[in-house]
Amino acid sequence: MTQKTTPEKVVIIGAGPAGLTASYILTQKGISNSLLEKDTVVGGISRTVHYKGFHFDIGGHRFFTKVKPVEAIWHEVLRNDFLLRPRLSRIYYKQKFFYYPLKPVNALLGLGFFNSFLIFLSYLKIRIKPLEKEENLEQWVINRFGKRLYKTFFKTYTEKVWGIPCTEIRAEWAAQRIRGLSLRSALWNAIVKPRGKKIKTLIDEFHYPKKGPGQLWEKVAEKIGEKNNIYFExxxxxxxxxxxxxxxxxxxxxxxxxxxxxxxxxxxxxxxRHLLENMKPKIPDEILQAAQCLKYRDFLTVALIIKKRDIFPDNWIYIHDPSVQVGRIQNFKNWSPFMVPDPEYTCLGLEYFCFEKDGLWNKSDEALIRQGAKELEQIGIVRAEEVIDGSVVRMPKAYPVYDSGYQNHIKTIQDFVDRFENLYPVGRNGMHKYNNQDHAMYTAILAVENMFGAKHNLWEVNTDMEYHEEQKLS
Ligand SMILES: Cc1cc2nc3c(=O)[nH]c(=O)nc-3n(C[C@H](O)[C@H](O)[C@H](O)COP(=O)(O)OP(=O)(O)OC[C@H]3O[C@@H](n4cnc5c(N)ncnc54)[C@H](O)[C@@H]3O)c2cc1C
Structure with a gap:
């Protein structure tokens, strides 16, 4: 990026966290800008859906960051509507619930003493003779947890999330997402740390807007809308x-x-990928081919309404069990009590990871609601007939896939895109990077600074930054 003149008119694609942040800052600086959004609502993947007085997220969106300017925007916009919430989440596996993060006694009882012993032996074995190659996710996890624990806990869930074998997922993805995690560190955190001085982290509590992440983005849109334009559809x-x-x-x-x-x-x-595919004149074949190799994982939420005050105390439960297709279940009133119109009701968000146009994606909403209710009964959460209503939201391209070839493709694309004097790709899919809201926002903040002459490398955001994220493989 070489242009240093003051921007006169900025066109922004996408009214998700990245696009809205860019527009918000430019508006504050008095720079004219237009925001072009394909959908009818703001927030992108971080939207909150409103259904008959119930509010639910696309997944659950915890607010956590080490990036000060991002945190400042959250507080500035939300003020008293930014709650600090306690966190509880467990893993459901083979008809048992395991606390996550790990609690040793619960894990020992759940797995059984003999199985736990075998897990420990398999861990010792890998400590003595680690796998030499650590290129894919399977090798990365085995080197830190041993083969048996990998097979028991990690493999089924991770493959549910990604829809491809763990051997086809790059190790960098785990390294970026769950840096520093191993069986040793997990046990240290579970056994030793609680006795000492406890530092509150995302593991214990997190920030969350009173009415979900969409509340933030709706407020930001209101502030932008007073002076600039957001064009929907x-x-x-x-x-x-x-x-x-x-x-x-x-x-x-x-x-x-x-x-x-x-x-x-x-x-x-x-x-x-779509940015490059839609350039006219057409871009060189080599770059286009690299762009067309970028893959995505899609996602759908089946929100089910139940007339029951208390169903389970967790914010969410990971469903590692391979006998059902649901991957995670959110209980939105435990994120914030303001997510339901009446405390006598509960809204559960069943998360399904899929590919656009595959069997699950193409099922009718009614069939998905029936499947969700049946799976809830199968794992013993509520009886299917207790589900009184439901709503389905399909979110294409929820996850940029880090497969074995993606890094080379990104490098090719990056070299090409960086030559543009007035183009700034930002955000999660915008950079094909597994960014959370904060990093998506930060790339937008830095992009605006670059327009005024700074020389930040946006591709470095979320690669070498210390990130005290929860350590989980999704
Ligand atoms: C299940 C799940 C759980 C998550 N949990 C968390 C969490 O706990 N905490 C957290 O911080 N983050 C979380 N995230 C990540 C968060 O959702 C994203 O980081 C964030 O939304 C990315 O913002 P963005 O603006 O880059 O992209 P998006 O949110 O994808 O927004 C991009 C926008 O561009 C629009 N668009 C796309 N194509 C076009 C086009 N051709 N023309 C016009 N507009 C277009 C889209 O409609 C969308 O509105 C989660 C994500 C998922 C999938």
């Missing part, structure tokens, strides 16, 4: 360029109406 279908300069962006509405937006600078949080 604007699917970006063409990015007009002249060499390494973007000239304009063309959008299409569901009714076929086309509009062109010109600007001096362009920020994009749309999937990197």
């Amino acid at each position: 604007r699917d970006v279908v063409r990015i007009e360029r002249d060499g390494f300069k973007i000239l304009s962006i063309k959008t299409k509405t569901p009714t076929g109406e086309k509009t062109v937006y010109a600007g001096s600078h362009f920020i994009s949080s749309m999937p990197l």
Whole structure:
């Protein structure tokens, strides 16, 4: 990025956390900007869905960050609506519940003494002779937990989440996500640390807006909307360029109406792959092929309403059990009591990881609600007939996939994209990076600073930053 002039008119693609953050800061600086959003709502993956007075997230969105400017925005916008919430989550496996993070007595009883002994032996074996190669997720986990624990706990759930064998997932993904985790550190945290001075982390409690993450983004949109424009149902279908300069962006509405937006600078949080596929003139074949190799994992939430005050105390439960397809179950009133209209009711969010257009994705909403209710009964949470209503939300491209080839493709793309003088890819899919909200926002903050002459490398966000994230493989 070489341009240093003050931006006159910025066009931003995507009204998720990254795009909204960029627009919010530019608006504060008095820079004219337009935000183009394909959907009808703000928040992207971090939206909150409103259904008959119930509120639910796409997954559950904890707010945690080490990035001060991001934290400042959260507090500035939410003020007293930013709650600090206690956290409880467990793993359901073979009809038993295991605390997560680990509690030794509970784990020992759940796994059985003999099995626990074998797990320990398998861990010792790998400590004495670790696997030499640590290229994929399977090797990474085995080196830290031993083969038996990997097979018992990690394999089924991780493959449920990603839909590909653990051997096809790059080790970097685990390293970025759960750096520093091993059986030794897990036991240390479970046994030794609680006796000493306890530092509160995301593991114990987390921040959460009173009415879900969407509340933050709806408020940000209100503030932007007073001075600048957010255009909904604007699917970006063409990015007009002249060499390494973007000239304009063309959008299409569901009714076929086309509009062109010109600007001096362009920020994009749309999937990197689609950004490059839609460039005109067409980009070189080598770059296009790299872009078309980027893959995504899709996600659907089946929200089920039950007329019952208390169902389980957890914020969420991981369902490692392979006998059901559901991967995680959120209990949104435990995130915030304001997520339900009446405390006598509960709204559970059943999370299914899938590929767009596969069997699960294509099921009707009614069939998914029936399946969800049946699976809840199968794992003993409520009886199927206790589910009185439900709603389904499909979220394409929820996860950028870190498969074996992705790093080379990203490098090729990055070298090409960095040559543009007025284009700034930001966010999660915008950079094909497993970013949480805070890092998605931070890339947007840095992109705006670069427009004013700074020289931040946005690709480095969330690679070498210390991140006290919860250590879990999803
Ligand atoms: C299950 C799950 C749980 C999560 N939990 C947490 C958590 O606990 N804490 C946390 O901080 N983060 C969490 N995240 C991550 C968080 O959702 C993302 O980091 C964040 O939403 C990324 O923001 P973004 O703006 O980069 O992208 P997105 O949220 O994906 O927003 C991009 C926007 O661009 C729009 N768009 C796409 N294509 C086009 C187009 N062609 N034209 C116009 N608009 C377009 C989309 O509609 C969308 O609104 C979770 C994610 C998932 C999937």
